[in-house]
Amino acid sequence: MDTLRQNDPQAIIEADKRHVWHQMVQHRIFDSVDPQIIVEGKGNRVWDIAGKEHLDAVSGGVWTVNVGYGRTEIADRVRDELVKMCYFAGTKGTIAGATFAERLTEKMPGMTRVYYANSGSEANEKAFKMVRQIAHKHYGGRKHKILYRDRDYHGTTIACLAGGGQQERNAQYGPFPPGFVEVPHCLEYRAHEQGGPKDNYGEWAAERIEEVILREGPDTVGALCLEPITAGGGIIVPPEGYWQKVQEICRKYDVLLHIDEVVCGIGRTGTWFGYQQYGVQPDIVTMAKGVASGYAAISCCVTTEKVFDLFKDAEDPMGHFRDISTFGGCVSGPAAALENMRIIEDENLLQNSADMGAHFIDRLNGLMESHKVIGQVRGLGLFAGAELVADRDTREPADERKVQQVVAECLKDGVIIGCTNRSVPGYNNTLVFAPALISTKDDLDRVADTVGTALTRVFG
Numbered sequence: 184m185d186t187l188r189q190n191d192p193q194a195i196i197e198a199d200k201r202h203v204w205h206q207m208v209q210h211r212i213f214d215s216v217d218p219q220i221i222v223e224g225k226g227n228r229v230w231d232i233a234g235k236e237h238l239d240a241v242s243g244g245v246w247t248v249n250v251g252y253g254r255t256e257i258a259d260r261v262r263d264e265l266v267k268m269c270y271f272a273g274t275k276g277t278i279a280g281a282t283f284a285e286r287l288t289e290k291m292p293g294m295t296r297v298y299y300a301n302s303g304s305e306a307n308e309k310a311f312k313m314v315r316q317i318a319h320k321h322y323g324g325r326k327h328k329i330l331y332r333d334r335d336y337h338g339t340t341i342a343c344l345a346g347g348g349q350q351e352r353n354a355q356y357g358p359f360p361p362g363f364v365e366v367p368h369c370l371e372y373r374a375h376e377q378g379g380p381k382d383n384y385g386e387w388a389a390e391r392i393e394e395v396i397l398r399e400g401p402d403t404v405g406a407l408c409l410e411p412i413t414a415g416g417g418i419i420v421p422p423e424g425y426w427q428k429v430q431e432i433c434r435k436y437d438v439l440l441h442i443d444e445v446v447c448g449i450g451r452t453g454t455w456f457g458y459q460q461y462g463v464q465p466d467i468v469t470m471a472k473g474v475a476s477g478y479a480a481i482s483c484c485v486t487t488e489k490v491f492d493l494f495k496d497a498e499d500p501m502g503h504f505r506d507i508s509t510f511g512g513c514v515s516g517p518a519a520a521l522e523n524m525r526i527i528e529d530e531n532l533l534q535n536s537a538d539m540g541a542h543f544i545d546r547l548n549g550l551m552e553s554h555k556v557i558g559q560v561r562g563l564g565l566f567a568g569a570e571l572v573a574d575r576d577t578r579e580p581a582d583e584r585k586v587q588q589v590v591a592e593c594l595k596d597g598v599i600i601g602c603t604n605r606s607v608p609g610y611n612n613t614l615v616f617a618p619a620l621i622s623t624k625d626d627l628d629r630v631a632d633t634v635g636t637a638l639t640r641v642f643g
């Protein structure tokens with residue numbers, strides 16, 4: 184493989200074209216263009232097989248490589264742990280697993296237990312299973328329904344799709360398991376489409392959740408699963424008052440609050456977790472992408488001691504969480520996660536995410552003056568979106584093919600950005616940015632300048 188890489192890049196491209204089934208892509212595009220093979224990374228720069236340098240403003244495509252590429256210290260730590268003890272699963276623990284669980288929960292007041300898995304979807308599945316088992320064990324099976332929000336995404340498995348609010352991800356993969364119920368989104372920019380009010384929209388949007396709980400019957404609803412900020416559904420930063428009201432409603436009806444931090448977790452928004460921006464206390468938190476910044480596959484389903492205690496009936500041989508993930512016993516995950524966390528602390532990356540994020544959002548807002556196609560800029564920390572519209576007054580979404588062209592134009596100029604992709608029908612119109620937490624003002628200025636140029640090329 185190395186020989187191939189050094190001597191024959193075309194052979195690698197051909198092997199990829201012939202044998203790799205790429206994610207989220209219509210493969211016929213590779214009839215006319217070669218797949219891009221990324222061969223090296225350093226900081227927030229990557230180089231493709233043709234030697235072209237790119238500034239990566241989406242942290243590995245899907246907002247994962249929070250501490251940036253080329254971190255030899257993570258590789259070294261993983262290597263050191265692996266040669267000593269690579270893996271053990273089931274009832275036994277490992278040093279890295281215990282240590283990371285302790286460090287992680289220190290960042291999450293009120294949360295005490297970490298269940299390891301390998302992907303965001305899997306962590307969410309664990310949470311769903313916990314909710315179902317709690318319903319069976321403590322509520323005679325009644326409190327089994329899981330509420331999810333329109334436009335939120337929780338993963339790719341059949342249950343995660345059942346509990347996901349992006350119709351274009353779900354279409355053609357049914358039938359889905361029952362017991363998942365949708366609540367409305369909280370995108371204030373589109374409140375008019377929901378008949379929402381101009382004032383106090385946040386509270387109003389949260390009350391729509393209460394409406395669903397009352398309609399379904401509070402004794403049937405076990406949990407509410409929400410992203411702190413909806414990511415792939417359009418970078419939806421919840422309006423003021425929303426989260427407080429959501430928490431109040433969950434407590435009122437004894438509904439577990441499960442927050443999906445797969446994207447927002449580990450510094451993306453400028454705090455360790457997105458929910459910490461809103462002062463709420465979840466019962467279950469799931470996380471994945473930034474946990475080890477992609478250096479290893481690890482996800483976590485973290486709970487309160489109160490949730491954990493619900494599985495502690497010593498008299499019941501079926502009362503514990505009867506779940507196992509083979510690779511939940513990999514040491515590479517927690518080892519990489521420990522070093523990832525150390526880097527974030529030592530390099531003060533939460534602060535950088537908050538400060539640089541504010542600068543970048545200012546820069547995107549600045550583009551609105553000369554680019555009428557930008558309807559709204561939304562974001563928090565180094566996580567931002569620019570929703571493109573055909574008409575600012577009606578807020579009609581821009582043609583998604585043109586939105587994709589903007590992404591392609593940026594790529595030509597050496598900047599990798601993203602856009603909402605096959606998520607909500609008609610609303611794949613938001614440019615998405617999630618640069619590494621190490622990004623500097625200069626990096627972000629370059630991203631904003633490049634987007635401005637691309638918008639002019641595509642929309643005039």
Ligand code: PLP
Pocket residue numbers: 245301302303304305307336337338339410414415443444445446471472
């Ligand atoms: N939850 C959210 C909010 C996500 O954005 C994603 C993936 O993008 C997932 C869960 C699923 O994570 P994974 O792809 O690791 O299964």
